Amino acid sequence: MAAEDGSQSTVDAITGDVTAADRRRNRRVRRLLFGCAAITVLTTVAIFFALLDNAFSFFYEIRLYEFLLGGEFSQRVSVWEFVAGTQWYPNHGIAPAFGILPLLAGTFLIVVLAAFVAIPIGTATAVYLSLYASPRTRAYLKPTLEILAGIPTIVYGFFAISFITPVLLRGLLGPFGIEVGRLNALSAAIAVGIMTIPMVASISEDAMAAVPDGLTHGAYAMGASKYQVAIGIVIPASLSGILAAYILAVSRAIGETMIVALAAGHSPNLTSDPLAEVQTMTAFMVHQVRGTSAVGSVEYQSLFAVGLALFLITLAANLLNDYVKRRYREEYR
Amino acid sequence: MATSEPTVDDLAPTLETNVAADEPPADAGEASEETVLHASDLTVYYGTEQALQPVTAALPEREVTAIIGPSGCGKSTFLRCINRMNDQIDGCRVEGKLRFYGKNIYDNDVDPVALRRKIGMVFQKPNPFPKSIYDNVAYGPRIQGCDDDLDATVESALRRAALWEEVSDRLDESALDLSGGQQQRLCIARAIAPDPGVILMDEPASALDPIATTKIEDLIEELAEEYTVVIVTHNMQQAARISDRTMVFLTGGELVEFDRTAKIFAEPEDQRVEDYITGKFG
Ligand SMILES: Nc1ncnc2c1ncn2[C@@H]1O[C@H](COP(=O)(O)OP(=O)(O)OP(=O)(O)O)[C@@H](O)[C@H]1O
Ligand SMILES: [Mg+2]
Numbered sequence: 001m002a003a004e005d006g007s008q009s010t011v012d013a014i015t016g017d018v019t020a021a022d023r024r025r026n027r028r029v030r031r032l033l034f035g036c037a038a039i040t041v042l043t044t045v046a047i048f049f050a051l052l053d054n055a056f057s058f059f060y061e062i063r064l065y066e067f068l069l070g071g072e073f074s075q076r077v078s079v080w081e082f083v084a085g086t087q088w089y090p091n092h093g094i095a096p097a098f099g100i101l102p103l104l105a106g107t108f109l110i111v112v113l114a115a116f117v118a119i120p121i122g123t124a125t126a127v128y129l130s131l132y133a134s135p136r137t138r139a140y141l142k143p144t145l146e147i148l149a150g151i152p153t154i155v156y157g158f159f160a161i162s163f164i165t166p167v168l169l170r171g172l173l174g175p176f177g178i179e180v181g182r183l184n185a186l187s188a189a190i191a192v193g194i195m196t197i198p199m200v201a202s203i204s205e206d207a208m209a210a211v212p213d214g215l216t217h218g219a220y221a222m223g224a225s226k227y228q229v230a231i232g233i234v235i236p237a238s239l240s241g242i243l244a245a246y247i248l249a250v251s252r253a254i255g256e257t258m259i260v261a262l263a264a265g266h267s268p269n270l271t272s273d274p275l276a277e278v279q280t281m282t283a284f285m286v287h288q289v290r291g292t293s294a295v296g297s298v299e300y301q302s303l304f305a306v307g308l309a310l311f312l313i314t315l316a317a318n319l320l321n322d323y324v325k326r327r328y329r330e331e332y333r
Numbered sequence: 334m335a336t337s338e339p340t341v342d343d344l345a346p347t348l349e350t351n352v353a354a355d356e357p358p359a360d361a362g363e364a365s366e367e368t369v370l371h372a373s374d375l376t377v378y379y380g381t382e383q384a385l386q387p388v389t390a391a392l393p394e395r396e397v398t399a400i401i402g403p404s405g406c407g408k409s410t411f412l413r414c415i416n417r418m419n420d421q422i423d424g425c426r427v428e429g430k431l432r433f434y435g436k437n438i439y440d441n442d443v444d445p446v447a448l449r450r451k452i453g454m455v456f457q458k459p460n461p462f463p464k465s466i467y468d469n470v471a472y473g474p475r476i477q478g479c480d481d482d483l484d485a486t487v488e489s490a491l492r493r494a495a496l497w498e499e500v501s502d503r504l505d506e507s508a509l510d511l512s513g514g515q516q517q518r519l520c521i522a523r524a525i526a527p528d529p530g531v532i533l534m535d536e537p538a539s540a541l542d543p544i545a546t547t548k549i550e551d552l553i554e555e556l557a558e559e560y561t562v563v564i565v566t567h568n569m570q571q572a573a574r575i576s577d578r579t580m581v582f583l584t585g586g587e588l589v590e591f592d593r594t595a596k597i598f599a600e601p602e603d604q605r606v607e608d609y610i611t612g613k614f615g
Contacts, residue, residue, distance in 0.1 A: 135423060212460070214456060214458055214460035215460055215462060215463075217418065217421060217456070217460070218460040218461075218462065218520070218523075219472070220418065220421060220449065221416060221418055221449055221453070221454035221456075221524075222450075222453070222472055222473045222476065222523065222524070223446055223447070223448075223449035223450030223451075223473065223476065223477065223527070224446070224472075224476050225446050225476075228476050232472070232476070233462060236463070236464075237462075237463055
């Protein structure tokens with residue numbers, strides 16, 4: 001019967017060799033793509049273990065892998081001293097001190113001051129772009145932001161020591177009799193803040209643009225002004241994306257190296273004075289790697305302990321970012 | 334409850350109201366005592382594309398005016414002219430006049446934000462804010478700064494929107510957890526909470542099932558006792574059931590006929606309207 005022939009050919013078509021070949025090709029492509037994706041995961045894991053391996057020898061004189069193979073260890077620095085010590089003089093000949101707190105405090109000071117620059121300006125820029133700017137202004141402003149994001153950070157570093165400190169800070173604070181040193185946390189933090197504005201602005205703006213038009217139009221139709229729409233509707237509805245932008249910017253600021261190495265100084269001071277010289281974790285690492293200490297020595301291996309701390313802090317920031325995104329995802333449907 | 338007369342002063346406090354039209358209105362749009370909205374030669378362009386042929390029409394107070402016509406004929410466009418939501422659309426240009434209690438809302442001294450506080454709108458797709466039920470209804474009164482006795486305002490709006498019974502015990506829950514029909518009634522409650530006087534609805538029931546639709550229709554009839562309602566609908570029976578007057582737009586953005594609903598459905602003047610209503614066209 002014709003109908004049976006027809007249905008038989010359909011069955012052949014959906015079960016035939018063609019699909020078997022197709023399936024094989026699909027499988028190969030999937031494996032290749034998975035391999036590429038796996039590289040990033042493997043790299044992250046490899047970096048973590050390299051840091052851990054070396055950091056181990058900072059504390060216990062031998063590398064972790066040597067220890068695992070049965071090597072003898074002797075403690076050089078206690079984990080407690082490293083985590084809670086308030087002095088950081090790794091290169092001191094007679095009485096070295098390995099407390100990371102001054103470096104943490106330096107990083108923290110820079111990050112907080114930078115956040116005071118980047119978060120208000122970045123958020124305001126995002127609100128302006130998504131609600132106020134005419135299409136023409138937008139067309140100019142967005143590429144400008146991208147240029148700002150593309151400037152090498154060393155240029156920001158020079159900007160800090162050649163403009164922010166001598167012109168801006170001395171110009172503003174000088175008349176009040178406040179002395180501004182050549183190297184200081186504030187100047188570096190302002191530069192770091194400016195550097196992260198585009199990040200805050202563009203990620204926040206993406207989040208704001210994702211707020212459905214139905215919501216904003218609903219608010220406008222109620223007689224809300226632009227400001228009321230921004231504060232009452234758009235920002236709350238895109239809060240998860242905005243917070244994610246802040247967290248990413250903060251973790252970017254934590255890891256920022258060139259600007260702070262140039263402009264914040266090299267004195268590991270445990271201070272909250274914005275005009276003091278501070279040393280961040282990253283600036284220390286740059287400084288140390290260029291120094292004269294021998295590979296394997298405790299002062300050299302301190303690099304890896306600090307690096308591991310940095311890695312864990314940024315990892316925590318990224319996990320927090322993930323959590324915030326998931327936690328607040330269902331603001332609108 | 335519905336505020337009416339002093340509206341113009343709110344919009345343009347510095348100007349005398351020009352109730353007298355500066356040109357005699359055309360037949361379709363004879364302005365009279367009860368006229369709330371009076372369009373004269375109202376034309377809309379999107380870029381260079383003309384979406385609305387010159388519309389002249391007078392909409393009376395406390396009546397339901399239905400807008401019908403085939404898809405793309407400019408119904409939503411006309412509706413958005415009334416509360417200047419077209420301002421939100423890039424490249425949209427409005428010409429001609431639309432008088433609201435005699436005041437042309439396209440005059441430079443009219444603030445669209447103030448205008449929209451007098452003219453509420455309900456959208457096709459329910460669009461509750463991602464806030465609690467209470468905060469949704471309280472939104473209008475709050476942004477307008479008239480939030481004394483907010484509880485009473487919210488309850489009254491929810492009652493008038495026939496939603497109070499269903500939500501009175503969970504006002505603090507998210508509005509997004511309501512069903513589609515409940516969300517749409519919530520949006521109606523939100524629109525009437527600040528007592529706007531005029532309510533625009535753009536196919537408010539098209540996303541709803543028949544039972545929810547019936548509720549909304551009953552609601553519209555009740556609202557017409559206090560408010561002037563302008564409603565866009567694709568549903569001819571709906572227009573016939575709930576409206577006092579009907580505007581028929583046809584393809585090209587032309588207002589072909591505007592008359593009492595009974596008249597439009599019984600003996601339309603224009604052959605094209607008859608064809609459209611009887612389903613021969615559009
Ligand atoms: N934002 C816009 N930009 C450009 N053109 C538009 C825009 N909105 C509507 N138009 C055009 O204007 C005309 C009228 O559109 P409108 O949305 O008013 O029609 P409608 O009668 O509401 O249709 P529907 O019944 O499908 O909702 C259409 O030709 C449409 O393509
Ligand atoms: Mg429409």
